[in-house]
Amino acid sequence: MSATEAYSLYSWKDKxxxxxxxxxxxxxxxxxxxxxxxxxxxxxxxxxxxxKMDAGMTQNQTQSKIKSIKAGIENNxxxxxxxxxxxxxxxxxNTLRNLVTWLDGSSLAQTLFTNLYxxxxxxxxxxxxxNFSIAILKIADxxxxxxxxxxxxxxxxxxxxxxxxxxxxxxxxxxxxxNLKSAEDSSAKFYRHLKGEVKGEEKQKNxxxxxxxxxxxxxxxxxxxxxMSSNDEYQAFANNSxxxxxxxxxxxxxxxxxxxxxxxxxxxxxxxxxxxIYPTVMGFEPTINQRLLPPTxxxxxxxxxxxxxxxxxxxxxxxxTELIKVSKMKTFDEIYDFGLDFSEIQSIFLRSMLQLVILxxxxxxxxxxxxKILLDSVLKFISPPILNPxxxxxxxxxxxxxxxxxxxxxxxxxxxxxxxxxHNKPRQxxxxxxxxxxxxxxxxxxxxxxxxxxxxxxQQKLSLVHYGCFGSWILNHNLTLMSQxxxxxxxxxxxxxxxxxxxxxxLCEIIVNWQMSTLxxxxxxxxxxxxxxxxxxxxxxxxKKSVFxxxxxxxxxxxxxxxxxxxxxxAFLIEGLVKSPNPDFDCEEFRYxxxxxxxxxxxxxxxCLYNQFKDKDEYFIxxxxxxxxxxxxxxxxxxxxxxxxxxxxxxxxxKIAKNNFVxxxxxxxxxxxxxxxGLDFSEIxxxxxxxx
Amino acid sequence: MExxxxxxxxLSLSGHGHGHGHSHGxxxxxxxxxxxxxxxxxxxxSNKFADRSKFKVEFINDQFVELDGIRYVKYKDETQxxxxxxxxxxxxxxxxxxxxxxxxxxNWPHLCFLAMDxxxxxxxxxxxxxxxxxxxxxxxxxxxxxxxxRRKKIGSNLVTLAIKAMIEHDADEVVLExxxxxxxxxxxxENLGFVRDKRLYRYYLNGVEAxxxxxxxx
Numbered sequence: 001m002s003a004t005e006a007y008s009l010y011s012w013k014d015k016x017x018x019x020x021x022x023x024x025x026x027x028x029x030x031x032x033x034x035x036x037x038x039x040x041x042x043x044x045x046x047x048x049x050x051x052k053m054d055a056g057m058t059q060n061q062t063q064s065k066i067k068s069i070k071a072g073i074e075n076n077x078x079x080x081x082x083x084x085x086x087x088x089x090x091x092x093x094n095t096l097r098n099l100v101t102w103l104d105g106s107s108l109a110q111t112l113f114t115n116l117y118x119x120x121x122x123x124x125x126x127x128x129x130x131n132f133s134i135a136i137l138k139i140a141d142x143x144x145x146x147x148x149x150x151x152x153x154x155x156x157x158x159x160x161x162x163x164x165x166x167x168x169x170x171x172x173x174x175x176x177x178x179n180l181k182s183a184e185d186s187s188a189k190f191y192r193h194l195k196g197e198v199k200g201e202e203k204q205k206n207x208x209x210x211x212x213x214x215x216x217x218x219x220x221x222x223x224x225x226x227x228m229s230s231n232d233e234y235q236a237f238a239n240n241s242x243x244x245x246x247x248x249x250x251x252x253x254x255x256x257x258x259x260x261x262x263x264x265x266x267x268x269x270x271x272x273x274x275x276x277i278y279p280t281v282m283g284f285e286p287t288i289n290q291r292l293l294p295p296t297x298x299x300x301x302x303x304x305x306x307x308x309x310x311x312x313x314x315x316x317x318x319x320x321t322e323l324i325k326v327s328k329m330k331t332f333d334e335i336y337d338f339g340l341d342f343s344e345i346q347s348i349f350l351r352s353m354l355q356l357v358i359l360x361x362x363x364x365x366x367x368x369x370x371x372k373i374l375l376d377s378v379l380k381f382i383s384p385p386i387l388n389p390x391x392x393x394x395x396x397x398x399x400x401x402x403x404x405x406x407x408x409x410x411x412x413x414x415x416x417x418x419x420x421x422x423h424n425k426p427r428q429x430x431x432x433x434x435x436x437x438x439x440x441x442x443x444x445x446x447x448x449x450x451x452x453x454x455x456x457x458x459q460q461k462l463s464l465v466h467y468g469c470f471g472s473w474i475l476n477h478n479l480t481l482m483s484q485x486x487x488x489x490x491x492x493x494x495x496x497x498x499x500x501x502x503x504x505x506x507l508c509e510i511i512v513n514w515q516m517s518t519l520x521x522x523x524x525x526x527x528x529x530x531x532x533x534x535x536x537x538x539x540x541x542x543x544k545k546s547v548f549x550x551x552x553x554x555x556x557x558x559x560x561x562x563x564x565x566x567x568x569x570x571a572f573l574i575e576g577l578v579k580s581p582n583p584d585f586d587c588e589e590f591r592y593x594x595x596x597x598x599x600x601x602x603x604x605x606x607x608c609l610y611n612q613f614k615d616k617d618e619y620f621i622x623x624x625x626x627x628x629x630x631x632x633x634x635x636x637x638x639x640x641x642x643x644x645x646x647x648x649x650x651x652x653x654x655k656i657a658k659n660n661f662v663x664x665x666x667x668x669x670x671x672x673x674x675x676x677x678g679l680d681f682s683e684i685x686x687x688x689x690x691x692x
Numbered sequence: 693m694e695x696x697x698x699x700x701x702x703l704s705l706s707g708h709g710h711g712h713g714h715s716h717g718x719x720x721x722x723x724x725x726x727x728x729x730x731x732x733x734x735x736x737x738s739n740k741f742a743d744r745s746k747f748k749v750e751f752i753n754d755q756f757v758e759l760d761g762i763r764y765v766k767y768k769d770e771t772q773x774x775x776x777x778x779x780x781x782x783x784x785x786x787x788x789x790x791x792x793x794x795x796x797x798x799n800w801p802h803l804c805f806l807a808m809d810x811x812x813x814x815x816x817x818x819x820x821x822x823x824x825x826x827x828x829x830x831x832x833x834x835x836x837x838x839x840x841x842r843r844k845k846i847g848s849n850l851v852t853l854a855i856k857a858m859i860e861h862d863a864d865e866v867v868l869e870x871x872x873x874x875x876x877x878x879x880x881x882e883n884l885g886f887v888r889d890k891r892l893y894r895y896y897l898n899g900v901e902a903x904x905x906x907x908x909x910x
Contacts, residue, residue: 029769031798039798042791050789105894156894300899426891426901493872494888494903579883585855586885589738590908595887614735623728 064287069116069123078116078283081125085210088128089265090281091117092217093258095136097279097304100312103143103349106301107159109289110276112140117283121168128218131176131183134168135225138176141167142228143349149361150352152422157348163292173229180222187215206264213261220254223247227320233356234369237327244324248317255317259310275300312347319350323357331377332414333480339421340484343428351422358418370418371411378407378473382522385464385529386453394460399453406449406470413438417481429488432481433598439478440601446470463532465525472522475604479515482599483507489595490686497578497679501569502592502613508562509616514605516555519548554650557643561657561687564636568664568690570621571629577677589614627670634664656687663690741909747859759849762814762841767797767804775806775813780836788834796820796833802861803830805853807837807846814838817850819858827864830855835868835877847880855884859909866907871900881905 026032033039048054066072073080079087095115102111117124121133147153148160168176191211198204226247230236236244268279271286278286304312322342329335335358342354359366378384385391386399393399413435420431447470454466486503489495495503523546531540546552572578580586592610599607621629637657644654666672678691741747751757756765777793796818797804807815818834832854837847855866869892870877886905895902 028771031794039791039795043789043795045789045791047789047791105899154893156892302899424893426893430890492888492891494891496882496887499887581885582883584852584884585907585909587738587740587908590740590910591885591887594889594906594908611735611737615732618732618735619730622732623730 064285064290066116066285066288068288069119072116072285073123080123083126083129083282084266085207085214086264086266087282088126089210089213089217089261090268091115091129091283092132092214092221093262093265093306093309094268094279094281094284095132096313097306097309099136099140100309101301101304102140103158103347104304104312105157105159105348107161107163107293108140108165109163109292110301111303112136113163113165113289114278114284114286116285116288119165128183128187128214131179132218132221134171135176135180135221137166137168138171138173139221139225139228141169146228146233146356147348147352150355150419150422152351152355152419153348154423154427157424163289176225177222177229180218180225184215184218184222187211187218191215209261210264213257213264216254216257216261220251220258223250223254227251232361233353234327234358234360234365237324237357241324241327245321248320251317252314255310255313259306262306276302279303315345316347316350319345319347320353323353326354327357330373331380332373332418332477333377333381335373336418336421339418343421343423343425346424348424351424355419355422359415366415367411370415371407374407374411374414378470381473381476382469382525383529384469385457385466385533388529388533390533391464393456393462393464395456399456402449402452403470406445409445410442410474413442425488426492429485429492432485432488436481436598437601439474439481440603442474443471443478443602443604446474465528465532468521468525472518472525476515476518476522478602478604479511479518482602483511483515485598486511487686490681493681493685496581497569498573498580499591499595500578501566501573502588502617503595504562504566504569505613505617506596506608508559508566510605510608512555512559512562516552516559519552519555520546523547550647553643554647557640557650557653557657560636560640560643561653564633564640564657564660564664565687567620567629567633567636568660570617571626571633571667572677574621574626575674577674627668630664630668634661634668637661637664652683653687656684656689660690663692666692741859744859744862747856749853749856756808757853760844761809762844762846762849763808764849764853765806765808767801767806772806772813773797776804776816776818779813779816779838780818780834783836783839792833793818803854803857805850807841807850809841812838814841815846815850817854819854821858821861821863828862830858830863830866832866832868842876847877848884851880851884855907864909866909867904869895869902869904871895871902873900878903878905881907 066075066077069078072078083091095112095118098111098115102108112118115133117129117133118137121130121137124130124133144160144162147158153160191208191214194208194211198208224247227244266281268281268284271278271280273286273290276286278284280286319342326335326338326342329338339354339358343351345351359369375387379387384403386393386396386403417432417435417439420428420435423431450466450469450471453469457464457466486507489503526547527541527544534540569578573580589610592613596607624632637660641654641657641661644650644657663677667674672692674692679688680691681688683689749757751766754766755768756763758764773793776797777790780788780793800820803817803819803821805817806813815837816834817832819830819832821828821830823829832851835847835850837850858866866886867889868881868886870881872878872891882905884907886907888903889906890904892902892904894900
């Protein structure tokens with residue numbers, strides 16, 4: 001409908017002056033509003049036609065040269081065949097840049113689908129660009145599905161909306177793979193042919209190099225497609241790791257060649273749309289999908305540079321190799337520790353892959369696999385006597401069913417906990433706090449189970465012990481969660497310097513103390529039951545080294561560190577090296593209660609109340625002079641260093657302990673008065689390095 | 693699957709274990725041998741904001757207070773709106789429509805203050821106060837101080853006035869968001885006792901991360 005037709009159809013009338021007159025009659029501050037459309041709604045509504053507010057206005061400011069792929073072809077604005085090699089390289093590289101930008105949180109409409117060839121790849125005559133385009137569509141679709149299936153993304157991570165774009169659904173993966181194989185073979189042939197013909201002219205040499213670049217682009221996309229097209233990562237990574245490794249290596253090798261030949265491709269023109277600068281080569285139209293964008297504030301996006309794109313793929317492929325290792329891990333603790341480190345990475349795609357490799361896609365299988373993982377974990381941690389094949393108890397079946405129903409109860413929560421690792425770090429912290437209540441309830445369940453099993457042993461006059469078995473396992477696990485929650489506060493830089501002392505105090509006095517006593521109790525438990533399983537007249541084993549020797553020692557060192565930091569930060573506060581907030585509104589008690597409030601559900605250990613902390617804290621600072629407090633911190637750093645130095649993986653901790661020991665020694669000597677202290681949290685977020 | 697209760701019946705055991713205490717050595721952070729004998733009064737809980745009237749600010753003629761030559765003025769009417777909008781548009785990263793200002797200022801005029809250097813508006817704060825889950829949450833939506841008047845505590849004074857007004861109206865907490873790169877805002881609020889409650893990944897339109905800062909009033 002044309003503008004004039006629309007105008008006559010609705011018989012528009014200009015009300016501007018009437019409206020302005022009416023407004024002029026209102027007093028200052030008077031407001032006329034429709035009850036169902038108040039100021040809140042008005043605020044949420046966009047301000048029409050203001051390019052700062054109205055995404056549609058961007059379209060009007062920058063007119064697209066090409067309205068659609070068909071129009072582009074008709075007007076000779078884009079080719080579908082007879083591409084120069086430099087154009088082919090540029091189209092491939094620019095598409096990869098857009099793919100990566102999309103995966104990093106932008107919308108498909110503003111990234112990948114600014115490539116018009118992807119709108120209808122079958123129109124393209126060129127064999128390479130056509131197959132590359134189809135492969136990219138399929139890859140994008142597979143990646144999107146993986147991310148959606150793992151369900152660990154938030155709006156800030158990823159935009160799954162497909163805007164009804166077509167992803168070449170009609171073409172089977174196997175066909176794509178075959179075509180990519182042909183594309184790779186024929187590009188290799190073409191390169192060899194060209195190389196044989198060239199006799200040394202610079203221009204021709206360039207052609208050969210570009211043909212080489214094209215070959216490796218086809219090689220890359222073929223292997224990458226293979227890696228992305230799996231629909232069962234759980235099986236593939238566990239059982240087909242050799243093939244996966246082979247393709248990862250091909251991709252990595254090809255990626256290097258793609259980088260080497262990138263400059264030979266046509267360099268993109270930079271087109272500015274709103275605040276975004278789009279690198280544009282033939283076939284791309286930055287504003288083609290503007291009308292699909294939601295009517296909200298235009299989101300500023302930045303298309304990844306080629307270097308960043310290269311790095312993205314390199315990290316992605318290297319991390320996929322790591323995932324092959326994790327698929328071999330058996331216990332929850334191992335997997336969880338791995339996942340914690342792995343989830344540091346920004347890529348939502350990789351975080352999703354972690355989920356898919358560890359647990360199968362279907363919920364039923366997920367639960368089955370997780371239950372097996374938990375069983376292996378509890379066996380490894382505390383080898384419950386009831387699960388020992390030699391356990392002579394009567395009615396063992398019934399006991400095993402009790403154990404089973406306990407594990408069945410816990411499993412879904414562990415599945416969710418593992419899923420949390422797929423989220424970005426700030427969200428992880430929020431979500432962990434939400435599972436505390438459920439995990440706290442498992443403590444009672446576990447204690448109950450132990451006491452039933454134990455009573456049963458007693459009833460049958462068996463000398464085996466079952467107290468503190470499943471209970472210790474859950475307790476140890478819950479303590480790890482609590483510790484992770486507080487440590488993540490440091491990692492996300494949430495704690496002000498004036499808060500650190502009570503966080504360190506809590507870590508040292510409550511969490512690590514409990515962790516250490518739990519480990520030592522488990523040690524005793526294991527020894528006692530080992531003896532009890534022996535025939536009556538067998539020789540008793542000598543007291544062996546603790547199963548947790550290394551873990552306990554590192555915990556001891558951590559405890560010294562937390563203790564030292566508590567003392568140091570406490571002294572800094574007294575001395576004013578760490579500034580206390582203005583007392584008008586600040587209340588340490590409120591801060592403490594809210595920071596540790598998420599632990600309220602736990603009964604083992606119950607959250608330590610502020611007054612209990614305060615009584616100990618007050619006692620400590622009243623009882624000792626500042627020099628003495630620094631002296632205690634110095635000693636604790638020294639003891640921590642002594643332990644850390646035994647383990648090469650704790651080299652960073654040892655370095656910080658040693659450095660802080662020196663600073664504390666100086667402060668405790670009283671020889672130097674400091675004006676300020678530097679605290680560098682960059683090496684280990686919860687163990688800052690002190691600098692004079 | 694059989695229920696636990698049935699299983700227990702077979703075992704003729706009660707469903708409630710007697711539980712067992714975990715014995716845990718509670719060494720102190722300063723586990724040292726000879727601890728001095730110091731008398732400490734047991735800590736009693738704080739009721740810092742129990743008497744909210746203590747935080748009421750006395751405005752001269754119910755209009756302004758003066759500090760270091762700057763007048764801090766209560767929001768009066770729409771005529772001040774352009775002053776506020778001008779000042780804030782200058783340095784905020786988010787685009788705001790005029791309705792955003794109206795939404796806050798019309799609904800919570802008592803939580804809006806201007807800093808005036810003679811006739812010139814050199815600072816402004818815009819807030820709201822409403823229910824969020826269980827608590828009454830004050831929210832600092834916008835704070836701006838003119839570039840030439842920085843480092844004179846104008847921002848701090850405006851925030852202080854706003855918090856006092858919120859306390860007077862029974863707020864349980866005060867929150868706001870700021871970019872993690874905005875060191876001066878972080879300093880300002882942290883000096884007043886705000887802490888970083890959450891990190892917000894890619895919070896702003898420009899992709900920058902933010903902190904949610906919070907001041908707990910109970």
